[in-house]
Amino acid sequence: MANFYLDNPSMKHHLHHPLMQRIVELKERGYADKDKFDYAPQDFEDAMDSYEKVLEIVGEICGEIIAPNAEGVDHEGPSVANGRVTYAKGTQENLDAVRKAGLMGIAMPRRYDGLNFPIVPYIMAADMVSRADAGFENLWGLQDCAETLYEFGNDDQRQRYIPRVCAGETMSMDLTEPDAGSDLQSVMLKATYCEKDDCWYLNGVKRFITNGDADIHLVLARSEEGTRDGRGLSMFIYDKRNGGVNVRRIENKMGIKGSPTCELVFKNAKAELCGDRKLGLIKYVMALMNGARLGIMAQAVGLSEAAYREGYTYATERKQFGKAIIEFPAVYEMVALMRAKADASRSMLYETARFVDVYKALDDISKERKLTPEERQEMKKYSKLADAYTPMGKGMTTEYANQNAYDAIQIHGGSGFMKDYACERIYRDARITNIYEGTTQLQVVAAIRHVTTGTYLAQIREYEAIEYKPELEGLKNKLKAMTDKYEKVVAAVTETKDNEYIDFQARRMVEAAAHCVFGYLLLQDANKDDSYRRSAEVYINYGQAEVDKIESFINNFNREDLAYYRQA
Amino acid sequence: MSLRIIVLAKQVPDTRNVGKDAMKEDGTVNRAALPAIFNPEDLNALEQALRLKDAYPGSTVTLLTMGPGRAAEIIREGLYRGADGGFLLTDRAFAGADTLATSYALATAIKKINDYDIIIGGRQAIDGDTAQVGPQVAEKLGLTQITYAEEIQNVDEAARRITVKRHIDGGVETVEGPLPIVITVNGSAAPCRPRNARLVQKYKRAMGAQEKAAHPTACHPDVPSELPYANLYEKRPYLNIQEWSVNDVNGDLTQCGLSGSPTKVKTIQNIVFQAKESKTLTSADKDIEEMIVELLANHTIG
Numbered sequence: 075m076a077n078f079y080l081d082n083p084s085m086k087h088h089l090h091h092p093l094m095q096r097i098v099e100l101k102e103r104g105y106a107d108k109d110k111f112d113y114a115p116q117d118f119e120d121a122m123d124s125y126e127k128v129l130e131i132v133g134e135i136c137g138e139i140i141a142p143n144a145e146g147v148d149h150e151g152p153s154v155a156n157g158r159v160t161y162a163k164g165t166q167e168n169l170d171a172v173r174k175a176g177l178m179g180i181a182m183p184r185r186y187d188g189l190n191f192p193i194v195p196y197i198m199a200a201d202m203v204s205r206a207d208a209g210f211e212n213l214w215g216l217q218d219c220a221e222t223l224y225e226f227g228n229d230d231q232r233q234r235y236i237p238r239v240c241a242g243e244t245m246s247m248d249l250t251e252p253d254a255g256s257d258l259q260s261v262m263l264k265a266t267y268c269e270k271d272d273c274w275y276l277n278g279v280k281r282f283i284t285n286g287d288a289d290i291h292l293v294l295a296r297s298e299e300g301t302r303d304g305r306g307l308s309m310f311i312y313d314k315r316n317g318g319v320n321v322r323r324i325e326n327k328m329g330i331k332g333s334p335t336c337e338l339v340f341k342n343a344k345a346e347l348c349g350d351r352k353l354g355l356i357k358y359v360m361a362l363m364n365g366a367r368l369g370i371m372a373q374a375v376g377l378s379e380a381a382y383r384e385g386y387t388y389a390t391e392r393k394q395f396g397k398a399i400i401e402f403p404a405v406y407e408m409v410a411l412m413r414a415k416a417d418a419s420r421s422m423l424y425e426t427a428r429f430v431d432v433y434k435a436l437d438d439i440s441k442e443r444k445l446t447p448e449e450r451q452e453m454k455k456y457s458k459l460a461d462a463y464t465p466m467g468k469g470m471t472t473e474y475a476n477q478n479a480y481d482a483i484q485i486h487g488g489s490g491f492m493k494d495y496a497c498e499r500i501y502r503d504a505r506i507t508n509i510y511e512g513t514t515q516l517q518v519v520a521a522i523r524h525v526t527t528g529t530y531l532a533q534i535r536e537y538e539a540i541e542y543k544p545e546l547e548g549l550k551n552k553l554k555a556m557t558d559k560y561e562k563v564v565a566a567v568t569e570t571k572d573n574e575y576i577d578f579q580a581r582r583m584v585e586a587a588a589h590c591v592f593g594y595l596l597l598q599d600a601n602k603d604d605s606y607r608r609s610a611e612v613y614i615n616y617g618q619a620e621v622d623k624i625e626s627f628i629n630n631f632n633r634e635d636l637a638y639y640r641q642a
Numbered sequence: 643m644s645l646r647i648i649v650l651a652k653q654v655p656d657t658r659n660v661g662k663d664a665m666k667e668d669g670t671v672n673r674a675a676l677p678a679i680f681n682p683e684d685l686n687a688l689e690q691a692l693r694l695k696d697a698y699p700g701s702t703v704t705l706l707t708m709g710p711g712r713a714a715e716i717i718r719e720g721l722y723r724g725a726d727g728g729f730l731l732t733d734r735a736f737a738g739a740d741t742l743a744t745s746y747a748l749a750t751a752i753k754k755i756n757d758y759d760i761i762i763g764g765r766q767a768i769d770g771d772t773a774q775v776g777p778q779v780a781e782k783l784g785l786t787q788i789t790y791a792e793e794i795q796n797v798d799e800a801a802r803r804i805t806v807k808r809h810i811d812g813g814v815e816t817v818e819g820p821l822p823i824v825i826t827v828n829g830s831a832a833p834c835r836p837r838n839a840r841l842v843q844k845y846k847r848a849m850g851a852q853e854k855a856a857h858p859t860a861c862h863p864d865v866p867s868e869l870p871y872a873n874l875y876e877k878r879p880y881l882n883i884q885e886w887s888v889n890d891v892n893g894d895l896t897q898c899g900l901s902g903s904p905t906k907v908k909t910i911q912n913i914v915f916q917a918k919e920s921k922t923l924t925s926a927d928k929d930i931e932e933m934i935v936e937l938l939a940n941h942t943i944g
Contacts (some may be wrong), residue, residue, distance in 0.1 A: 089728065113843035117872055127846055128839045135836050176839040189839055 076141065079126075079133025082379070085198055086533035087603055088424040089125060094194065097428060098122070100349050100435035101192045111184045125195040127265045131175050132199040139171045140206035147207060147332035148499050157320030159287035161213075165330050168210050169242070170624070179240030182224060186236035193434065197427045199370045201420070204376025208503040209332035212284050212377065214229025214459040215369045219292050222362045223311070225438075226349035231311060235290055246281045246288035247362055248312075255282075256516060258294065258355055259304040263340060265295035274310060276318070281622060286336025287321050289314050292362065309354040311343040329502030362389060364460070366511045367468040368423075368430060374468075374475035375423045377504045378416040381478035381619050384497045385412055385485040392486075399485070408485060412478045413454040414596075414612040419471040421595035426463040433457035449604070459533065462524035463591075469517030470588045472508035479504040522580040524545060528570050530587040531561060537594035542601050549600075552614050553593045556621045560586040563628045582624045589617030643799035647691045648755060649720065650748060650763030650776065651684035651705055653713040657768050665912065668942040671769065678712065680719050682766025685834035687827040689764050690794050692724050692835065699722040704724045706756065707711030708736055708747055714883045722837035727880070730850050733887040736914025738900035741770070746779030747898055748943070750891040752783060760804070762825045773826070780824035788817055792831045796819075847871060850883040896901060910938065 080083050098121045101104075105121075107114035116120035120495050128510065143164030150162040161169070172178065180196045182188025204211040220239040224232055239245060254260040263278035276295055281287070292313040300307035312319060318341055324334040349358055386409050389400035400404045436445060437452035445453065479501040483490035490497050508514045534557050542550050567579045593614045601605035654675035657664070663675040665686075688703075695701040705720040705728030707713050718729035732753050739747065752761060761783075766773035773789075780787035788806045792814060796805040802821040809826055809828045847870075857869045875881050888898055896902060923929040937943045 113845075114842045116874075120871070122847070124843045127842050131837045131839055131842065139836075171836055174838065175836040176841070180839075189843075 075117045075134070076137025076203055077130065077133040078136040078141075079129045079198075079276075079401050081133075081137070082202075083421055083605070085133075085202075085604075086126070087599065089129070089195065089198060089345045090422065091194075091424065091428060093428045093432070094122065094192075097192050097435065099417065100432065100439065103439070103602065107184055108191070114184060114190070125191065126192070128180075129187070129195060129198055129202075132177060132202055134204035135175060136166075136202045136216055140168050140203060142211055142498065144210075144332075145496070147209065149331075151331045152324060152334040154287075154321050154324045154334070154336075156470040157322075159232075159321055159324065159336065161334070162332055165210065165213065166599040167334050168207070169213065169244075174212055175244035177214075178242045179220060179236065180217070182220055182236050182240055187226070187238070187240035188220075188233060193368070193431045196425045197368060197423065198363065200279045200369055200372035201379075201423065203378045204373040205380045206376075207332065208373050208377050208380075208500075208507075209330035210442040211369075211373050212289070212330060212333040213244060214274065215373070216245045216247070216285055216288065216289050218365045218369055219247050219290075221311075221364065221365055222292060223290075223348065224246075224359060226309070226358050231346070235311065235313075237382045238290065243289035244285055246283055246285045246291050247366070248283050248286070248291050248293040249359060250282045251279060252281050256513065258359065261294050261296060261307055261355070263293065263295040263619065265308060265310060265345070267297070271344075274421075276310060276312065276345050278337040278340050278342040279322075280340070280522045282325065282338045283338050283426045284333055285339065286324075286334065286338045287314070291319070292348065293340075293528070294322060294359055295345075297347075297351050297354070299411060304355040306350050306361075307354040307356075308351045309348045309358045311348050312340075312343055312345045313578075316344040327506075329364070329499070329505055331502075362523035363511060364430075364464055367464050367517075368426060370507055370511045371419075371426065371464075371467050371471050374504070374507045375416070377500055378412070378419050378471070378478045380502070381475070381482040381497065381500050382409070382412040382416045384495065384500065385409055385478075385482040388482075388489075388495070388497075389485050405485060406601065410608070410612045410626065411616060412481055413610040414616065415474040415478055416594040416595055417466075417599070417606060417609040419474050419614050421599055422463070422467045422471060424594055425595055426460065426467045429460040429463055433460055458529060462521065462529040462533070465512070465517040465520035466524075466530070466584060466588050466591065468511070469514045469521065470592070472504075473514060475504040475507050509638075518581045518584050521584045521587075522576070525564055525580070525583045525587055526576070531557070531564075534560075534590045534594060535585070537591075537598065540598065542597060544602060546597060546607075546610075549593075549597055549610055549614050551589060552618055553597065556586075556593065556614075556618055557590045557624045559621050560590055563625050567628060570633065572633065578636060578639070579628055579631075582628060586621050589621050593617045643698050643797070644702070645694055645698050646757050647694060648761045649684070649688050649691045649705045649725065650761065650779070651688065651716050651720065652681045652764075653678050653707065653709050653716050654681045654767050654769040655679075662765060665910075675689055678715070678777075680716055680766045681769075682763055683766060683767050683768075683827060683829050685764070686829060686831040687764045688723065688725070688764045688836040689832050690791070690825070690827055691760070693832075694760070694794060694797065695724065699938075700777060706748060706751055706755070707731065708739075708744060711850055711856070713886075714850035714853050714885075717850075717883050718848050719837070721848060722842045723735060723835055724838065724841065730864055730883060730885045731891065732850070732852065732885050733898075735888045735893070735895055735898045738903060739779060739898065740750060740903035740905035741772050741774040742903035742904060743898055743900075745775050745782055746902060747888075747891070747893060748775070748779050749782035750893050751886060752779070754886070754891050757916060759821045760823060760866065761785070762791075762827060764829050765826045776824060776826035776918050783824070785822055785824050786819045786821050787826070789826045791825045792828055794825070811812065819936045822840075825933045826940045845881070847874060848881045848883050850885045852885065853883075922941045 098118055108116050147164040152159050152161050179188040180191045184190045203214055213350050220236055265274050265276055267274050293310045293312050296306050297308040320339050321339045322339050336619055389405050390398050392399050421459045433453050433456040482497040483501055486497055596610040596613050600610040646690055655673050655836045656679045666672045695703050703725040705717050705725050707716040708731035714730050736747050763776045777787055790809045792809045793807040798876045805818050806814050809830050
């Protein structure tokens with residue numbers, strides 16, 4: 075009986091973080107639901123026990139249903155006929171299982187039939203689902219959209235839509251268009267208000283829409299005629315029951331093949347405004363994307379884990395030259411680094427999730443009552459950290475997922491190139507993670523602000539101030555030296571005040587910061603649990619060399635050399 | 643239409659992955675070495691019951707199990723998936739029962755429940771593999787039985803008849819029977835649905851009296867401690883799993899447990915399977931064809 079929660083002690087380790095006490099208290103409003111709902115927790119221990127029990131269910135579904143279905147789903151994929159999508163058989167089975175298990179709307183409040191879980195256990199479920207089948211995570215993870223509907227919709231909309239999501243209806247976020255990908259300001263889908271019917275009508279085309287035949291859509295559309303930028307865009311809710319949107323085609327993709335990526339045609343599709351006009355892109359989609367990026371991080375972590383496991387298993391079973399190939403340094407180094415990258419990615423994922431949890435819970439409370447000055451401080455602090463960690467985490471962990479998938483195939487040798495092993499699917503599935511919800515290059519754009527303003531450095535110095543066990547002193551000293559180097563190169567680059575040059579070196583600086591952050595997170599893991607020692611040692615060795623490389627590149631670089639790089 | 647459904651389920655030692663210490667020296671099952679699980683085919687039966695409940699709103703699913711106090715776990719597992727309640731038959735007098743004494747005990751409990759349309763259980767339990775208990779319960783209650791069921795296809799309310807697809811040698815057949823009826827379900831039926839997140843949170847503290855009396859804590863599993871959240875059991879009656887003794891079901895002691903069990907175990911042989919012969923085949927069509935022919939010839943398949 076495979077169970078992806080029980081077979082991976084990392085899950086429990088990250089669930090039981092000291093900050094959880096505060097997160098659960100906020101999320102549960104001091105356990106106010108305990109007599110109102112028969113499934114609400116009585117206290118902190120009870121809540122944690124419930125999270126564990128529910129995560130065990132998720133782990134079982136992942137191990138027993140979703141993972142065994144993954145190969146068939148990848149092979150069969152969804153199909154489209156008469157404007158409607160039919161999922162692969164395995165996808166349908168997966169959806170039935172998660173619906174029956176009541177795993178939709180995990181983070182939604184109980185009054186809308188949700189489980190009212192914090193983001194940490196929700197993301198943990200996403201982590202496991204992704205390890206089982208990254209493509210299915212897209213369908214399941216789109217319940218995130220309910221979060222946006224909850225945050226920005228009105229009471230009536232919340233009541234009409236969120237219980238449907240909790241009951242198992244699926245969602246989609248319709249943003250991208252043929253001419254508006256990374257640059258969403260150019261979205262042209264037209265929203266027209268009809269006074270007679272007192273509703274909006276949507277007309278136009280959306281492209282690359284994940285799960286585009288969903289029951290409930292959030293749609294970014296141009297509501298202000300004559301505008302051309304982001305300020306003319308609003309967010310709408312389209313209910314499939316009303317009709318008006320057809321799927322023209324589904325893309326034939328390289329990976330995540332079970333997740334239908336649709337081209338949608340809106341023909342006088344009746345829709346309702348969500349939130350205020352003109353805030354669609356600048357406020358709501360930005361919030362939606364931040365949530366989605368955390369989801370993609372979880373997807374990357376799940377893939378990294380899966381890739382590591384495939385690589386490790388093959389390396390222990392495959393014998394060459396009279397012994398298992400894992401005994402050769404060239405192979406065991408790869409395996410160790412894969413483990414370290416997966417562990418580091420996971421630590422980053424949950425650190426980020428905790429930051430998001432605290433500030434979102436406080437933000438939600440602020441709608442019910444005035445926050446105290448301390449709470450406002452707390453919210454500001456965690457909101458800033460979440461803002462800094464989300465792009466760094468999304469950028470780094472998705473690259474690591476690709477590297478781990480690449481190495482998993484390398485360990486398999488020729489066999490890995492065949493369709494016989496899961497590693498080739500993992501490799502194809504991982505490839506999208508560093509592209510969608512903002513490419514790594516765009517994550518750097520979002521993260522660089524926190525390099526130049528010192529958010530990362532301040533947080534790294536806080537990690538430095540934590541007391542570590544004496545045997546970890548050596549690792550801590552290495553991290554200190556890495557941080558000093560990071561600080562110096564950032565100073566050297568930023569003091570040029572040359573924006574083009576700062577952009578040119580941005581990714582290197584974000585990566586240097588990330589190596590320090592990831593290293594310290596693993597050091598904290600090792601401080602709590604000795605089994606993380608190896609990954610901490612391996613990662614910090616790796617990160618140290620990477621920071622040296624970055625330092626060398628930046629220190630030896632002449633700004634005039636940019637001319638050799640410019641293409642126009 | 644609403645149906646009253648009783649699911650017969652058993653807690654069994656997990657014999658699917660037995661190690662060296664699975665049996666004790668005296669030839670009895672070493673229960674300590676094997677985890678206690680929900681008998682797999684009883685889970686298939688539970689799923690059929692829950693599907694009926696989905697299809698006919700207002701129906702109820704009640705679990706009935708016999709075993710020691712910890713077998714209340716079976717009732718909880720049912721509650722986690724959508725069952726409405728259950729009874730645990732538990733008494734020293736029931737201990738050591740063979741299939742005859744077991745079916746007697748179950749039948750007395752079913753008579754006590756009284757109100758039922760369908761009694762459904764797994765074909766057999768993996769600790770005995772007898773497939774006798776379901777049919778014996780039917781005989782004791784004087785009910786029609788359909789064994790090896792794979793799918794309940796329809797319940798006709800007006801005619802009070804049920805249509806069931808059953809698994810037979812070399813195929814399937816569809817049969818019809820009158821309500822009330824006893825059905826045993828084959829492992830080839832649909833697997834049981836997962837536990838439901840909300841129900842797990844609602845029922846996770848449901849316990850029988852014996853479990854409550856000896857509540858273990860995480861740090862001292864063997865030392866009974868004060869029951870956590872004790873106040874909830876009064877406020878939420880559904881957290882108290884009903885236990886029934888011999889007296890509660892008006893059982894005749896001579897027909898229960900060891901004294902009601904005519905089965906005598908003469909000897910027990912410890913058989914260890916060893917791979918004596920093996921063949922290595924290539925993936926060439928010729929090799930595969932030869933293997934198929936050989937397996938057909940010696941009746942391994944077909």
